[in-house]
Amino acid sequence: MLAQRTNLFGSSGTAAARAAAKAAADAGKEIIDLTAGEIWSDLAPTIRDGAIEAINKGINRYTDTIGMIELRDALARKVSLDTGHVWKAEEVAVTTGAKQALFNAAMVLLNPGEEIIIPAPYWTTFPAQVQIAGGTPIFVDTRSNGHVPRIASIKAAVTDRTRAIVINTPSNPTGAVYDVQTLMGIAELAINHNLWIIFDECYGDFVHGHQAHHPIVSVVPEVRSRTVMVNAFSKCLALTGWRIGYLAGPKEVINAVKSLQSHTTSNPNVIAQHAVLAHLQRGDGSYESTLRSQLASARQIGLNVLSSLARIPVPAAQGGFYFYLDLSDLLRPTSGKAVSTNADDIVNSLLSEAGVATVSGTAFGDPLGLRLSYGVPADKLEAGLRRLVELLNAWE
Missing domain, CATH: 3.40.640.10 (Type I PLP-dependent aspartate aminotransferase-like (Major domain))
Structure with missing residues (x-):
């Protein structure tokens, strides 16, 4: 009974990944969530003050x-x-x-x-x-x-x-x-x-x-x-x-x-x-500068950890705040053994076995890709990536 256009699209793949991470956490699992396209940061003081001033003036x-x-x-x-x-x-x-x-x-x-x-x-x-x-x-x-x-x-x-x-x-x-x-x-x-x-x-x-x-x-x-x-x-x-x-x-x-x-x-x-x-x-640009420094530091931490991956190239991560992994070699059949066919299997294993939530490249039209956000706190990022590296290096 729904309009035909609803058959053209599903819910956002990134939103679905966030929901899966939340569901696992709500079930009592310790989850490090690397799915969200956002930066963990306090508000810029100018943003906070501007909002409060508008509220105090009764702007509605x-x-x-x-x-x-x-x-x-x-x-x-x-x-x-x-x-x-x-x-x-x-x-x-x-x-x-x-x-x-x-x-x-x-x-x-x-x-x-x-x-x-x-x-x-x-x-x-x-x-x-x-x-x-x-x-x-x-x-x-x-x-x-x-x-x-x-x-x-x-x-x-x-x-x-x-x-x-x-x-x-x-x-x-x-x-x-x-x-x-x-x-x-x-x-x-x-x-x-x-x-x-x-x-x-x-x-x-x-x-x-x-x-x-x-x-x-x-x-x-x-x-x-x-x-x-x-x-x-x-x-x-x-x-x-x-x-x-x-x-x-x-x-x-x-x-x-x-x-x-x-x-x-x-x-x-x-x-x-x-x-x-x-x-x-x-604004004087100081908040933005601090945010860029935060991300630059997180990026370097992440690249250091990801350099230990055995069968996955270290991502270039030129801009934004995502590491995008190419899983092609990892998912290529070896020794006649059955392996995962796409990134969805990797994502499911990372969530269930390592407690790390990630986004499958299938959401982005790439069944051999994996997106990781480094907008999270540095300690969570490092812990999550170390878990990820351990699982992926053991993947057969």
Whole structure:
């Protein structure tokens, strides 16, 4: 009796992994949870103070559908600084997290039957939202190229039905950071084939080593008129539960998003809006710097432990806060013995035998991958990874 569209998607694979971890913990097992895409951290003082001030002022009314003009002005200044190009409030919409920003983009850009190219492994929500909008996700495998798509592969996927290309850099789940040449190639393809670019940079604050994050409109300014940029404060300010995101793009896109959002959520949470505005006005960057240092330290701890893996390469972990393991060699049959066929079996064994919760690559279109978050406290991370290494090195 349900609508047919409900057959197109299931629940989020990452959400399902979190639920499995919680169920095991509720059953009395000691679980180290490495599933969640969030950072364990206290609130930024500016966020806390901004929220409390708004509550004390009795603020409880609707704002503009796509966010307070003061917040959109501040976000326009932020995007201008990030990209090196001037943006205005009328080119910015505030949303209930980046998920809604992406959903809005899919709904206002995609016609039924059209295709969107998505590099794989992909964040589980990308194809689901395309399907909800009536479109078809077309996957381009990146596993043989360090999880960055080859331009030739993207070009080969373009048809007369292609409407857009999704870029997610740094990538969830792989942590891959797109280089300038790749971004230039994608921009050229979009221009030549009249395609939209949906540019998800939610992890842009977290790049490691010699890597650098580049907004595509900074690399090729000519694509600005065909690019929708998606970002949020969930990661960079450790505010996953507050649900504040935004998108920046051409004015006609923002106007369409406003109309759509007026019939879905209306305005984002007003207290969260005031909190983020206070941070944008008063923040000095120290909180973000501390968060980056925390993740850099956790990343190094994790890489040190994972270097003991016998049959799994140490992940590059270029950006974001995930280790993405390639289980290909581990799952390859040896000595005629029966072995697991995909990462789901590894995930189940880690949870039941080692008490470590992880996310199977099957959630991301990759049956041979495994995602581990290092946004957790350092002691839990090290303990969990040591358990993981012990189990995987003994795997037969």
